[in-house]
Amino acid sequence: MRHFLDFEKPIAELEGKIEELRRLPDSPEVDIADEIARLGEKVEKLLASTYAKLTPWQKTQVARHPARPHARHFVEGLIEDFVPLAGDRGFADDRAVLAGLGRFRGRAVAVLGTEKGDDTESRVAHNFGMSRPEGYRKARRIIELAGRFRLPILTFVDTPGAYPGIDAEARGQAEAIARSIEACLAAPVPIVATIIGEGGSGGAIALATADRVLMLEHAIYSVISPEGCASILWRDAAQAEAAAEALKLTAADLERLGLIDAVVAEPLGGAHRDPAATIAATGEAIAAALAALSGRDGAALVAMRQEKFLEMGRQGMAA
Amino acid sequence: MNWLTNFVRPKIRTLLGQKPVPDNLWHTCPSCQQMIFHEDLKKSLRVCGQCGHHMRLPARERLASVLDEGYAVIELPKVPTDPLHFRDQKRYTDRLKAARSETGLEDAVLVAHGTIGGQKAVVAVFAFEFMGGSMGAAVGEAILAAARLAVLQEAALVVFTASGGARMQEGAVSLMQMPRTVIAVRMVKEAGLPYLVVLTDPTTGGVTASFAMLGDIHLAEPGAMIGFAGARVIEQTVREKLPDGFQRAEYLHEHGMVDLVVRRGEMKATLARVLLLLGDARRLEAERPAAEVIAIPAVPAP
Numbered sequence: 001m002r003h004f005l006d007f008e009k010p011i012a013e014l015e016g017k018i019e020e021l022r023r024l025p026d027s028p029e030v031d032i033a034d035e036i037a038r039l040g041e042k043v044e045k046l047l048a049s050t051y052a053k054l055t056p057w058q059k060t061q062v063a064r065h066p067a068r069p070h071a072r073h074f075v076e077g078l079i080e081d082f083v084p085l086a087g088d089r090g091f092a093d094d095r096a097v098l099a100g101l102g103r104f105r106g107r108a109v110a111v112l113g114t115e116k117g118d119d120t121e122s123r124v125a126h127n128f129g130m131s132r133p134e135g136y137r138k139a140r141r142i143i144e145l146a147g148r149f150r151l152p153i154l155t156f157v158d159t160p161g162a163y164p165g166i167d168a169e170a171r172g173q174a175e176a177i178a179r180s181i182e183a184c185l186a187a188p189v190p191i192v193a194t195i196i197g198e199g200g201s202g203g204a205i206a207l208a209t210a211d212r213v214l215m216l217e218h219a220i221y222s223v224i225s226p227e228g229c230a231s232i233l234w235r236d237a238a239q240a241e242a243a244a245e246a247l248k249l250t251a252a253d254l255e256r257l258g259l260i261d262a263v264v265a266e267p268l269g270g271a272h273r274d275p276a277a278t279i280a281a282t283g284e285a286i287a288a289a290l291a292a293l294s295g296r297d298g299a300a301l302v303a304m305r306q307e308k309f310l311e312m313g314r315q316g317m318a319a
Numbered sequence: 320m321n322w323l324t325n326f327v328r329p330k331i332r333t334l335l336g337q338k339p340v341p342d343n344l345w346h347t348c349p350s351c352q353q354m355i356f357h358e359d360l361k362k363s364l365r366v367c368g369q370c371g372h373h374m375r376l377p378a379r380e381r382l383a384s385v386l387d388e389g390y391a392v393i394e395l396p397k398v399p400t401d402p403l404h405f406r407d408q409k410r411y412t413d414r415l416k417a418a419r420s421e422t423g424l425e426d427a428v429l430v431a432h433g434t435i436g437g438q439k440a441v442v443a444v445f446a447f448e449f450m451g452g453s454m455g456a457a458v459g460e461a462i463l464a465a466a467r468l469a470v471l472q473e474a475a476l477v478v479f480t481a482s483g484g485a486r487m488q489e490g491a492v493s494l495m496q497m498p499r500t501v502i503a504v505r506m507v508k509e510a511g512l513p514y515l516v517v518l519t520d521p522t523t524g525g526v527t528a529s530f531a532m533l534g535d536i537h538l539a540e541p542g543a544m545i546g547f548a549g550a551r552v553i554e555q556t557v558r559e560k561l562p563d564g565f566q567r568a569e570y571l572h573e574h575g576m577v578d579l580v581v582r583r584g585e586m587k588a589t590l591a592r593v594l595l596l597l598g599d600a601r602r603l604e605a606e607r608p609a610a611e612v613i614a615i616p617a618v619p620a621p
Contacts, residue, residue, distance in 0.1 A: 162528075164548030164556045169566060172576050174527035174547040181501045182533060201485070201494060202528045202547070209498040223485045223494040223525070228552075233407035233487060247490045248403045257402060259491050306502050310463070313402060313456045313492045 003272075005061045007050065011269075014043045047269040054218065056244040056253075060226055062218040062270045063197045069275035071098055071113025071156040074196060077279035078286070079104055079111055079154075087138060091171065094135030096127045096163070097207075099142045104154060105287055110146035112139050112207055113156035116197070129198075130163035133176035136206050140176075143183040143191075147298075152190040152290055155207040160225065161200035177206045184209035185306060188298025192289045194264070194282055195219045195251075196271075211305050212289035213259075215251040216278065217266040221259075222249035259312060262289070348372055364583045373540050373583055375520060378429045378446035381479055385587045386442060390433025395425065395464055398456040403490045411488035414450065422449050426457035427482070430465045432472060436591025438598060439474035441465050445481040447521075452482035454526050455489040459496030462530060466503035475513040475594050480531045484524020497529035504533045513597040515590065518545045518568065518577065532576070536593055538586070539568035539577045 004012040018039050021032050054062065062068070075082060079102035086093040098113045116129035146153045162173055184191060184207075193210035199221030208221075215221060224232075226244035231237040248254070251263040264285045267274035293301070346355045350372035355363075364384050365374040382390065405411040419425065427449040432441045443465040445452040462478070469476040485493040507514045516534030518527075520543035527547055539545060546566035554561060564570050571577040581589045 162547065164552045166553060166557055166559065166561065166565065169546050169548065169553065170570075170574050172532070172574065175532040175576060177528040177547070178497075178501065178530070178532040181498050181529060182505070185498060185501055185505060202497060202525055205494055205497050206528075209501075221491055221494075223490055224487055229487050243407070246403070246405050246407060247487075249490065254491055257492065259495060306505075309495065309498045309502060312495045312499065313398065313459075 003066050005058070005065065007054075007058050007061075011043060011046050011050065014039055014046065018043070044268065047273075051218075051269055055241070056220075056247070056250050057226065057241040059218050059250050060220050060240075060244050062272070063220045065270065065272045066118070067272040067275075068197055069271055069278055070118065071115045071158055071196065073275060074156045074194075074279055074282060075100070075102070075111055075113060077276070078283045079109070082111070085138075085142060088134040088141060090134070090137060092132075092134045094127075094132050094138060095125050096129055096131035096159070097135035097138055099138055101151070104152075104290075105283075107290075108151050110142050110151045110153045111155070112142055112153065114159035114203070114207065116158055127163060129159040130161060131159065131203060132163050132165065132168045133171045133173050136162075136173075136176035136180040139207055140180045140183040143180070143187050146189055147187045150189055150298075152192070152293075153187065153210075154286060155191070155193040155210065157193060157195045157199050157204045157208050158197035159200045159203045160198055162203035162206070177202045180206040181209050185309075186302065188302055190290060190293035190296075190301060191305070192286050192293075194286065195221050195260070196282070200225065209305075209309070211293055211301065211308070212261045214262050214264055214282070214285050214289060215254060215260045216264050216271060216282070217251055218270050219251055220244075220249040221251075221254055222247050257313075349374065366583050371541065371582070373520065373542055375447055375481065376583070377448055378424065378444045381444045382429060382431050382442060384583070385435055385477075385479075385590060386431060386433040386440070387435065387437065390431045390442075392429055392431045393464070393468065395428070395430060395457070395461045398460050400457075401488070402456070402492050403488070405488040405490070407488075414488070418450050422446060424449050426461065427452045427454070428458050428461035428465075430461055430468070432468055432474065435477070435587060435594060438591055438594035439472060440477050440590075440594065441469040441472065441474050442477045442479070444479045445519075445526075447481040447483075450486065452480075452526075453484060453486035453493075454482055454496050454500075455486035455493045456496065458482075458486070459499045462500045463503045466506045469507050469512055470510045473510070473512065475515065475598070476507045477515045477517065477590060478530065478534075479517045479519055480522040480526055481519045482522055482524070482526040484526055494525065497525050500530040501533065504530050508535075511601070513594060515593065517581075517586065517590075518571075519543050521545070523547065523549060535597070536579075537577045538579050538581050538589065539571060540583060540586075541568055541580055543568040545571050545577070 021036050082100050082102035084100040098115045100111050114129045115126045117123035117126040191210040192212045193208040195215040201223050226240040227237045229243040230239035254260045255263055264282050267277045271278040344357050346360050348367040351370035353369040365376050401411050424446050427446050430443045513535050515536050516531055518539040522545045544566050568580045572580050
């Protein structure tokens, strides 16, 4: 069953018609192939016009699309010889954060990702991509491991945010996030983070304090969800659309603000229409980012990363 | 109330520079409902004499309560305001203006340098009264300025937190203050100087999840609410009643996140003692005279 977003309805209708035509037996009266081609062209045009001017709220829905490729798919598509690693060595393995070692284009790397899952069972197992402290502590462990063995770190971020639960608070959710950010800042190896879907606040920055932060075209990255922001500032969660607009959470906005480094273009109609092409384009962007970082020693990388974050948001600051 | 009392009178007051007579000479303790005379409240650092409840302490009073006399509040770097041109039901710039005129503060952090019980310290204090102590670029820059000053003066950095978390009106710019303030902490630690955090009511969200949880020592005021996610969000997520005392200072102490819960009246002495102990080796090193060169007597040949 394909999932269509509200604003994709006209596209869904056309594609439904194409499906119907395909099922019809050949008849001499109408040229079905011709009609299918005509409708197909129409779909393309409609997709192009719809996706060229997505509103921030529509992008939020695309970023959360259930068929969008998740961290696991990027690892499967880009990392060879993958060895999954588990556990924070203190309490548990948090499956909202996947971790491991592998090869990216021949070079050994450490990989981290927040994983949402694809069906009910796996979504529950991954806690919908919302990590508890153990996930961030696992991340910190892997970041430090990568530093010791001089492995570049690739992260794939797709999370609504850190898990807001009683157990998470009891075990120090805030401390775990803070330490993960600290580990990122101290790592003497290149870090390339990619926001592939939702970059949800502290849960995202814990894995995105990186030398290069890439963002997929229709991904979002924000300090709070549009719904959360709306319920606080508008006192009405239904104002999420307005909040999405105000928060400037799209890739284009964040690039303009100088908070991310590059935007990875998505296939026509969004990543969910062609996951393989999305993953391949992301691979190219990561390779370019890594190449730009190569040849620097650990201390230089740490200093450069620190400088990059210190400069953020200072444009136009009085001397 | 009409436009005259609402608008004209306050304007005249500011023109004359007169302090209005406190319209409320008596305060009610929000915990035990005891009536407290405003002078007494000030003397007790806003702690209820009857039940010991710690009310929120404005930033300026906080500085005066922990630093020795003669401290100086520093001027903080100006940052671009309103990077997002944010507007909800009000413009962010209007909210800022209102907060500034209400509090007389530029933003939600004050930084001062001086001594605590004779120990050199740079103290950054959150003003919860300024937009809920929320952290935007100005707050991030203030924490960085405090850290730099501490390194420059070889002083300890002490931060008193009180914050609702990130300042939503600055969107992802406020999110970036998390790594930026962690950089500030790293500067102080790399210089071998103590970094102490005092968690006061309330400390939540992005502030807790960055510099506030990275102290060498974590102190907290009794009953202070400290956590990552807000209680309401948690309740909605887990659909359970939250346990008694959840996210209070004592709960964090029990769960290993806070070293010591300290009453406000004892905070200054506690900070001074900790700073003295942590600074001991550094002080001994500085006091040690330069090594004398002692000639090794020649060993007579056997």
